[in-house]
Amino acid sequence: MLALRFATVRRLSTLNGVAAAANSAASATTQSAITPSTPTSKPQEFDVGVIGGGIVGMATARELSLRLPQLRIAVFEKESGLGAHQTGHNSGVIHAGIYYKPGSLKAKLCVEGLRLTYDYCDKKNIPYKKCGKLIVARSEEEIPGLKALFDRGQQNNVPDLRMIGVDEMKRIEPHCVGVQAIHSPVTGIVDWLQVTNSYADDFTANERNRVLTNHEVTSLDSVDPLNPRAYQHGVVVSFKSKPAVRCRYIITCAGMNSDRIAQKAGGQSEPVMVPIRGEYLTLKPDRRNLVNGLIYPVPDPTLPFLGVHFTPTMKGDVLLGPNAVFAFAREGYKFFDINPRDMFSALLFPGFQRLALKYWKFGMGEMYRSRFLSAQVKLLQDYVPEVTINDVQRGMAGIRAQAMDHHGNLVDDFVFETAVQPEGGPAASRTAHLLHVRNAPSPGATSSLAIAKVISDKAQEMFNLRQA
Numbered sequence: 001m002l003a004l005r006f007a008t009v010r011r012l013s014t015l016n017g018v019a020a021a022a023n024s025a026a027s028a029t030t031q032s033a034i035t036p037s038t039p040t041s042k043p044q045e046f047d048v049g050v051i052g053g054g055i056v057g058m059a060t061a062r063e064l065s066l067r068l069p070q071l072r073i074a075v076f077e078k079e080s081g082l083g084a085h086q087t088g089h090n091s092g093v094i095h096a097g098i099y100y101k102p103g104s105l106k107a108k109l110c111v112e113g114l115r116l117t118y119d120y121c122d123k124k125n126i127p128y129k130k131c132g133k134l135i136v137a138r139s140e141e142e143i144p145g146l147k148a149l150f151d152r153g154q155q156n157n158v159p160d161l162r163m164i165g166v167d168e169m170k171r172i173e174p175h176c177v178g179v180q181a182i183h184s185p186v187t188g189i190v191d192w193l194q195v196t197n198s199y200a201d202d203f204t205a206n207e208r209n210r211v212l213t214n215h216e217v218t219s220l221d222s223v224d225p226l227n228p229r230a231y232q233h234g235v236v237v238s239f240k241s242k243p244a245v246r247c248r249y250i251i252t253c254a255g256m257n258s259d260r261i262a263q264k265a266g267g268q269s270e271p272v273m274v275p276i277r278g279e280y281l282t283l284k285p286d287r288r289n290l291v292n293g294l295i296y297p298v299p300d301p302t303l304p305f306l307g308v309h310f311t312p313t314m315k316g317d318v319l320l321g322p323n324a325v326f327a328f329a330r331e332g333y334k335f336f337d338i339n340p341r342d343m344f345s346a347l348l349f350p351g352f353q354r355l356a357l358k359y360w361k362f363g364m365g366e367m368y369r370s371r372f373l374s375a376q377v378k379l380l381q382d383y384v385p386e387v388t389i390n391d392v393q394r395g396m397a398g399i400r401a402q403a404m405d406h407h408g409n410l411v412d413d414f415v416f417e418t419a420v421q422p423e424g425g426p427a428a429s430r431t432a433h434l435l436h437v438r439n440a441p442s443p444g445a446t447s448s449l450a451i452a453k454v455i456s457d458k459a460q461e462m463f464n465l466r467q468a
């Protein structure tokens with residue numbers, strides 16, 4: 001497994017190697033005066049820079065600032081607003097944690113994140129709906145898969161999960177067909193962009209902190225480029241058309257660009273991100289009454305994606321989908337959006353070639369269904385037969401940052417990278433000052449408050465940051 005989790009011997013020894021340096025740097029940080037920014041003066045300085053203003057970056061910056069209010073923290077976001085990519089283009093589900101491998105970070109952080117999200121929304125008066133979710137077996141053949149999923153949910157301690165029969169299923173979703181279902185009443189919906197903006201409000205309530213939008217990070221360099229061991233003095237963060245700043249420590253939460261950003265700072269070459277577009281249809285307004293809550297299929301274990309589902313949103317829409325098609329651009333929300341760099345880097349990556357070879361039939365089917373809506377509607381009719389082509393219209397699309405290795409294995413779990421080079425090399429001292437979130441796929445939004453705690457624990461330990 002290429003994922004570097006927090007407790008490998010090699011990484012710990014690497015971290016120990018820089019502990020003393022990090023120690024003295026950290027105490028200097030909390031004591032030093034920060035130079036205010038003026039156009040001609042020294043670069044602006046921050047204790048911690050968080051790259052990426054999606055939900056994971058904002059949750060992390062918020063958590064770290066609440067724990068250590070004496071720090072001056074900046075979030076650097078390349079777009080003009082927060083949550084412009086995965087965070088603002090998702091299904092808006094508060095997941096309960098049913099699907100994930102027991103013992104995985106995903107399982108643990110989703111269940112914890114669910115609870116934290118509801119508590120947070122209650123506290124902040126952010127609207128949500130606990131509309132519940134059905135996972136539906138369409139035939140007897142799908143029942144073993146449904147039962148295995150139910151066992152998984154129980155092992156993951158998902159609250160209030162129940163197996164239900166047809167009568168109860170019909171009471172919950174009168175238009176849905178199937179032979180048996182899992183009911184998860186705690187699954188809900190929320191607007192994750194609203195949640196992200198609320199995290200930003202909490203964060204900027206501390207006047208030391210800054211959210212700097214239109215700040216696209218182009219490089220992460222040592223303060224002294226001639227001395228590769230000088231990272232203990234901080235990192236120079238350069239931007240496209242903005243003055244550089246200095247940060248003592250960096251946390252990268254760059255979503256789809258997490259591989260490229262990590263590599264700018266000596267991170268591992270894998271996992272690589274491949275953009276997979278998920279396109280949604282929506283129910284026309286007069287047919288939204290076909291669905292009350294979320295309706296999901298029993299996932300096919302031979303396929304890497306969940307399958308189309310029905311998802312009401314806080315705006316009142318009902319999303320249908322998503323499918324999964326290769327995107328020709330990392331930010332290519334439309335079918336014909338092409339970015340040659342993104343396209344060729346994915347197509348020439350051996351991992352993607354192997355994956356495409358393995359799933360070519362499924363991939364072609366998804367491309368076909370993407371163009372011909374009647375084919376997509378056919379899949380939906382397996383669950384709600386009354387839906388017809390006249391009831392649907394094209395909706396939004398999201399781009400999934402699909403992490404994979406060079407064998408074509410999909411990286412499923414959350415991945416955080418703390419050190420990647422053997423001790424003694426130039427990157428070893430650099431990585432003592434950098435922490436990378438390398439993979440934060442779904443249910444990353446649900447898990448964001450729990451992920452933020454894990455990252456903040458690690459940042460405090462690794463950067464030796466203590467309360468004043």
Ligand SMILES: Cc1cc2nc3c(=O)[nH]c(=O)nc-3n(C[C@H](O)[C@H](O)[C@H](O)COP(=O)(O)OP(=O)(O)OC[C@H]3O[C@@H](n4cnc5c(N)ncnc54)[C@H](O)[C@@H]3O)c2cc1C
Binds near residue numbers: 256261
């Ligand atoms: C189609 C789809 C549906 C989903 N549905 C759900 C769901 O229902 N529930 C759920 O819990 N999760 C869902 N997810 C997953 C969830 O959206 C993600 O896990 C989460 O948004 C990841 O947040 P992030 O902050 O890591 O990434 P992002 O939101 O992508 O944020 C990364 C940020 O980094 C910025 N950035 C990148 N490069 C740079 C740079 N060089 N300089 C500065 N900034 C940079 C980007 O502009 C971006 O704003 C879904 C995902 C997709 C794609």
